[in-house]
Amino acid sequence: MSSRDKARTLFKSKGLTYADLTRENVQELRYIINKKMMGSKLLDDSYRCRPRCQFQPDNAGGFWAGIRCKSRYFGDREAVSFNRDGFIGFGGWADDKNVVPIVDGFEQWVNEVMT
Known part of the structure; x- marks a missing residue:
């Protein structure tokens, strides 16, 4: 299981939903x-x-929320996205090294802020 999948599983295992x-x-x-990104010294x-x-509600009672990131090499890419279909995205552009601060931060947030 990838670190991204583990983070999604953690969110669900804590009983969390978009609500x-x-x-x-x-x-x-x-x-x-x-x-976490600043401490990583990456890029x-x-x-x-x-x-x-970004937090965009829709007329059906759902929403899309997202956190974007930047570096010297790019100006605007996905860090985390809570998509309308229920999928949580983590740095879809990033390799296994550059996604670590994103996933680690998400897991810390689930364990310390959301529970």
């Missing part, structure tokens, strides 16, 4: 992941979260 998400706790997730020590979370 538990708020702007505030998604912003807290952004803060934790950003701290020439330029790996960071973008300053604002």
Whole structure:
């Protein structure tokens, strides 16, 4: 099982659903992941979260939420996305090394903020 799959399983195993998400706790997730990115020194020590979370409700009672990231090499890529279909995405662009701060931050958030 990949680290991304383990993170998704952790979210479900804690009984969490999208109904538990708020702007505030998604912003807290952004803060934790950003701290992990900065501490990782990856991508020439330029790996960071973008300053604002995206949170878009829809008319059907669902929503899409996302945290974007940047570095010296790119300006706007997925860090975490909570998709309307229930799939949680983790750095779809990233290899197994560059996704570590994202997944580690998500797991810390689940264990410390959401439970």
